[in-house]
Amino acid sequence: MDSDVSEFDYDLFVIGGGSGGVRAARIAAGEHGARVGLAEEYRMGGTCVIRGCVPKKLMVFASGYAQQVADAAEYGWDVQPGGFDWSVFRPRLRAELDRLEAAYRRNLERAGVTIHDTRATLADAHTVRLADGGEVTAKHILIATGGTPFVPETVKGWEHVLTSNDIFQMERLPKRLLIVGGGYIACEFACILNGMGVEVTQYYRGAQILRGFDEEARGHISELIRSRGIDLHVGADVAEIDKRPGGVWVKTTDGREETFDDVLYATGRAPLTAGLGLEELGVELGRRGEIVVDEWSQTSVPSIYAVGDVTDRINLTPVAIREGHAFADTVFGGRQVKADHDLVPGAVFTQPEYGYVGMTEEQAREAGPIEVYCANFAPMKNAFIGRTERVLFKLIVCADTRRVLGCHIVSEEAGELIQMAAIAIKMGATKEDFDRTVAVHPTVSEELVTMRQPVRTA
Incomplete structure (x- = not known):
């Protein structure tokens, strides 16, 4: 760990208590012994825990039962579907978010991080101004303020x-x-x-x-x-x-x-950088207000770093966590660690879900010759009861190297399925590696290893 005890109040001060900032603070303090302060003006946990991934996924679970009940009746169950009661679900949702926020706070405190429950802005390259009064200094400052919903104010009303x-x-x-x-x-x-x-x-x-x-x-x-x-x-x-x-x-x-x-x-989200004092210090911002950083998450001001959605690289919670961890290991752990932004899988929690990793077909066409393998069908679970809803499985393969460049799945539990496919694709699996893998039957996911002929080439 590189620090000068006599010169600064902290080795690291983090602005933002979301997933990326919390991970960076915990690793820097708990594993590398840094003196760390963190300021969060709203609730610990950030977008993902308080107003994003976690409450959204709980709502996904809740909203899916109407279709499940209808399917159960078709399968022979005597069920009487009723209406959804938000007043029952909502307090349980709030209680779960309170529990998670408390866990985030406990983990920071156990690591030795000093928490400031207030807004923080930059006074200079090593000084943070706290809204509840006073200033603190730090050798390194990490901006992890995330993003905020964008509403076009040009629309009347x-x-x-x-x-x-x-x-x-x-x-x-x-x-x-x-x-x-x-x-x-x-x-x-x-x-x-x-x-x-x-x-x-x-x-x-x-x-x-x-x-x-x-x-x-x-x-x-x-x-x-x-x-x-x-x-x-x-x-x-x-x-x-x-x-x-x-x-x-x-x-x-x-x-x-x-x-x-x-x-x-x-209509999208924008990096939350307004009013932090970044431009006054010469921190370079991009067209959308994002903080421009290098491969080490370092800004144009050497003592200031940024991770997560505020950098507008890949706006996913697991990526912010990786970026925060890599930053802490690099600056305080004596190891040169870069966050890996290649072949990051993701999921869109529509109904049914969409899981993806790697290139789209359109991106792959621009990169070189490809083969596209695709299956579009009504799965057994749906076909048995006459539901016409279909799933989609798609592999995009480099015609020269045979590596699988992209995988796209639209299906129930696609988020779960794509995680497994992403491991193989990250390892460099070829189409023939998929073909050699024996199918698990009867499953929907066996289509990943049974598509033998391309539906088109480019």
């Missing part, structure tokens, strides 16, 4: 909308909800709230939802969303919003008018 942060705090579920956006957050909440019995309409200004993901998977998910009863409109955008006695009135750019109980804007 934007102040009447909800964001993804608000969903978990709702006192009641709306009967009719408009979701504006076509990214993964918008699509996930459309499926979740539809599953809870909300009448969901979704507007997206682009030609197809889930921009940036594999085109074939995007189209497949779009059809599934509509088949679940979500009123999805692409090429549609909001021109004006107004709060009226009957609800929230919305006018679209093509002149349609509708009234909803609530409007949720899920």
